[in-house]
Amino acid sequence: MRFALRLLVIGSLLAVLIIEAAAWMKRHRSDLPWTELDLTAEPGRFTPAKIAELGSDPPRCRALLTEAASLSTPAPDRIVSESCGYRDGTRIKGTPEPSPAGLVTSCPVAAAMLVWERELQVAANRHLGTSVRRLLHAGSFSCRRLYGRESGAWSEHATADAVDILGFTMADGRTVSVLRDWRDDGPTAAFLRSARDAACRSFSTVLSPDYNEAHRDHLHLDTADRGASGWRACR
Ligand SMILES: [Zn+2]
DSSP states (O other): HHHHHHHHHHHHHHHHHHHHHHHHHHTTGGSSSTTTTTTTTOOTTHHHHHHHGGGGGGHHHHHHHHHHOOOOOEOOOEEESSSSSEOOOOOOOOSSESSSSSEEEEEHHHHHHHHHHHHHHHHHHHHHOOOEEEEOOOOOOOOOBGGGGGSBOOOGGGGGEOOOOOEEEEETTEEEEEEHHTTSEEEEHHHHHHHHHHHHHTEEEEOOOTOGGGGGGGGGEOOOOOGGGOOOEEE
């Protein structure tokens, strides 16, 4: 009898544990390395690595964009040399619109932007009481090495796996500039910092004016795939 009672208690505890664990995993899908990426879900610990991995699987990347109702569309391949070019070009469209229009990035950057833009709107609402209408950018694809040097590693821009953001035009007409407003101590700077922190939840590399002088006027966002190391930069 005592044995049966013990068995019942242990069984019930186990059942509760399993139910709790399942509920936790459901809430934290994006925090687990083995779950499928969902671009409509709230980003988690492994979202940047999962998005970066899409670079090796353009059809899956495009399918995920479609599934997430992204308005971005495929763009023609561009091959300049062995180190420069892309085969997963994506014309960025949606809310906010990129300015100038016609921004083409790699598919993973388009996926990361989709996730980031939702968080961006929440931050704009919280800090400035408005929404973002336009993303002011300095482009994505550029056949260059890191810091424009003559030799050394190629920039993520050489494969359109990066985008530089200069600022935002808000729905109420005001403009927010990384160069002008980053060092401010009011809500505009708070919004810019939130925008940077939110980008770290979908891009594997985020470099802001806090990183160095070369980034004083823009946020560099990229989806470099660093494999299992999961190394990320958010500065
Ligand atoms: Zn850049």
